[in-house]
Amino acid sequence: MRIIPAIDIIDGKCVRLTQGDYSRKKIYNEDPLEVARQFADAGLKYLHLVDLDGAKSRHIVNRRVLEKLARHSGLRIDFGGGIKSDEDIRIAFECGAHQVTAGSVAAKEPDLFFRWLQHYSPSRVILGADARQGRIMTDGWQQEAGWDVRAFIKSFAAKGTRYVVCTDVSRDGMLQGPAFDLYERILSDVPEVRLIASGGVSTPEELQRLREMGMDGAIIGKAIYENKISLKELQGFIL
Numbered sequence: 001m002r003i004i005p006a007i008d009i010i011d012g013k014c015v016r017l018t019q020g021d022y023s024r025k026k027i028y029n030e031d032p033l034e035v036a037r038q039f040a041d042a043g044l045k046y047l048h049l050v051d052l053d054g055a056k057s058r059h060i061v062n063r064r065v066l067e068k069l070a071r072h073s074g075l076r077i078d079f080g081g082g083i084k085s086d087e088d089i090r091i092a093f094e095c096g097a098h099q100v101t102a103g104s105v106a107a108k109e110p111d112l113f114f115r116w117l118q119h120y121s122p123s124r125v126i127l128g129a130d131a132r133q134g135r136i137m138t139d140g141w142q143q144e145a146g147w148d149v150r151a152f153i154k155s156f157a158a159k160g161t162r163y164v165v166c167t168d169v170s171r172d173g174m175l176q177g178p179a180f181d182l183y184e185r186i187l188s189d190v191p192e193v194r195l196i197a198s199g200g201v202s203t204p205e206e207l208q209r210l211r212e213m214g215m216d217g218a219i220i221g222k223a224i225y226e227n228k229i230s231l232k233e234l235q236g237f238i239l
Helices: 032-041 052-057 063-072 086-094 104-108 110-120 149-157 180-189 204-213 231-235
Strands: 002-010 013-018 021-029 046-051 076-080 099-102 125-132 135-138 143-148 163-168 194-198 217-220
Touching: 002 032, 002 052, 002 194, 013 032, 021 032, 032 046, 032 063, 046 052, 046 063, 063 076, 063 086, 076 125, 086 099, 086 110, 099 104, 099 110, 104 110, 104 125, 104 135, 104 143, 110 125, 125 149, 135 149, 143 149, 149 163, 149 180, 163 180, 180 194, 180 204, 204 217, 204 231
Parallel strands: 002 046, 002 217, 046 076, 076 099, 099 125, 125 163, 163 194, 194 217
Antiparallel strands: 002 013, 013 021, 125 135, 135 143
């Protein structure tokens, strides 16, 4: 299972929100590159980078941060937030993203998402499935899209999607554990997808359980910044 630390960006700074609420923001570092280098120095290989300004504005905002981290951190970056057009996804890949996560556009403009999937390949375009109470949320988790999360993932997997980041919005930033039951149901319903857990991870034991379930990856944010899980503990999960 891949260990994927997260950096969320607002105004070029490393922040974390609680349950996707922009009014519940905490700044952890003014320099995201410093944080990314700490991850790389610990032996971590991946990074989930989210442009929260972009998610709210519906277009990429922090492209220079992506470019800087891609050039100087050595991490393989999955970038998301504000990718709503052909221009946005082109910018993301040109700025050094290894993969791109698209959630809102998949829910609202599925034909555009499938075109990206074919053009860039299923290995580079990740489906973002952000859910609250089992319903897909879009636009920085501000709007409900009308999809059941499991049906949403199953529908997209049937058309070639292979990577899925599933976030339980109610658990994000709460440090109360991942949505194990939801992930087990998704893996049972759609075993062909490479499912990545996001939201709620707070202990190494939870990571071990996710690995034993067969998750492809686990995104970890606040637990690192609040010293609930150390980088040394994460090293034990690196293959």
